[in-house]
Amino acid sequence: MRTVDVAVIGGGPAGLAAGYFLRRAGADCVILDGQGDPGGFWNGYWNGYWDSLRLLSSAEHSSLPGWSMPKEPGQDRPSAQHVAGYLAEYERRHDLPVHRPVTVNEVRRADGALEVVGSTGTWRTRHVVSATGTWRRPHTPDHPGRELFEGRQLHTVDYRRPEEFAGQRVVVVGSGNSAAQLLAELSEVADTMWVTRRPPRFMTDDVYGRVLCDTATRRGPAGALDDIVMVPGVRRARDRGVLEARPMFDRLTRTGVAWADGGEWAADAVLWCTGFRPTLGHLDPLEPFDPDGGVPLDGNRCLREPYLHLLGYGDWTGAASDTLLGVGHAAEAAVAPIVEDLKTGQRDAPDARGPGVQVGENAL
Known part of the structure; x- marks a missing residue:
């Protein structure tokens, strides 16, 4: 078993941005990514995008903190392949501690700490940042007649x-x-x-x-x-x-x-084209959900498990936190209280009560 201050689950843009701010603050952290290559959804590891997909904005306005995305030659808006290459280089430039491929099976409480149980081992940690995104859970509504349609x-x-x-x-x-x-x-x-x-x-x-x-x-x-x-x-x-x-x-x-x-x-x-749902099954042992399936949050901190933080799942975890446009601001806000806690060593957990936050669909 390995011990770290913070375990980040997910090596896409949200996980990398969180890792950047954690490393800058001197936190001992690890980023556990389920894919075999850098780039998250954008690298096409599981063929998750269509051929013509491009960012909605230009490279200069679609960057993670600490390094601007270079412009793709001859293109106004970067292609998926260009974004994947940028994310891979971002990891390298900032020497982010990404471990892959690691499938996280569960996060559980253990003797006053959290344990992240993965396919290659277990990490004992004070804080967990879940940044697994939504792309692995495409949502198709159960519309009347779906089973009848022959097309x-x-x-x-x-x-x-x-x-x-x-x-x-x-x-x-x-x-x-x-x-x-x-x-x-x-x-x-x-x-x-x-x-x-x-x-x-x-x-x-x-x-x-x-x-x-x-x-x-x-x-x-x-x-x-x-x-x-x-x-x-x-x-x-x-x-x-x-x-x-x-x-x-x-x-x-x-x-x-x-x-x-x-x-x-x-x-x-x-x-x-009916959106996606957050990939959160690994959090089931912590029972963070309300009766409607939402996760009660205070900012990015889970109210039912105050050392669990969610990032990159849409506006409910920070404005545009599931996009390259907005994830930097959301990650900085999510990491700030973690860094403060690590500095002070304050173990008193806040009151784990609060309104439920509903899980919404993701926008490109």
Whole structure:
């Protein structure tokens, strides 16, 4: 068994940002990453992104603390491969103590400390930062008729490129950036139908770079980060009249989708761009959840286990904490009380009571 001050679970952007601030403060920490290579979701280790995926903002405004992302030659917005390379170099430059691949099976209490039980051993630690993200838990709603539909159903993580849908009829479900971007490119080769539970909200065409970063971290007047960013492909789709969303269908049928008013639309495929859920099963032994499945938090600190901190799961763990735009600010805020505790050695845990925080969907 190894002993450290802080164990960070997850080696994606959130875990690396936390590691940066911990190392800068002199904390003895370890970062446990379940993947075999650096880069988190962005390295495609488990084929979690589509071919055309790019950041919503430019490299200069999408950086982790301590080192700016270099610009990708010839590109306004970095590709997934460029981001993965940046994250790998970020680890190296800051000499972050990443161990991989390590599958964390559970975090448990043990004699006044926490123990992180992984596939390569156990770490005894004072604090745990869980930064496992959401990409391994794609969410597809249990919509009526799903079992009846004879066409193809896939989630965002299953999609790669539009050519495989050429000449088909495709329903795209979802009101976020992923749905709009995939709808835009699918509509160039297929007959598409866009359906949403709420009317989609669009940012203005000029929301890029620093403006988008400010919007993400401070919720400026330009919109919220889960509003659709008008990247070039989405603008072209708008100009072609593609961005006209219909209300969510009531059920799937054997051959397509149907609404309560009798309307139907035949389809070959349904693409569910319906978000993700946090990967938190390793925390089950600590029982941090409220009856609704949320995690009561005070900032990033878990109220039911005050030496457990959550980071990178969306706005409920810091504004835009699940994006390169916002994770630096969120990580600094999450690490600050940990560093203070390590300095003072204060063992009195705060009152473990508080309102539940609901788990929400993730936005790209």
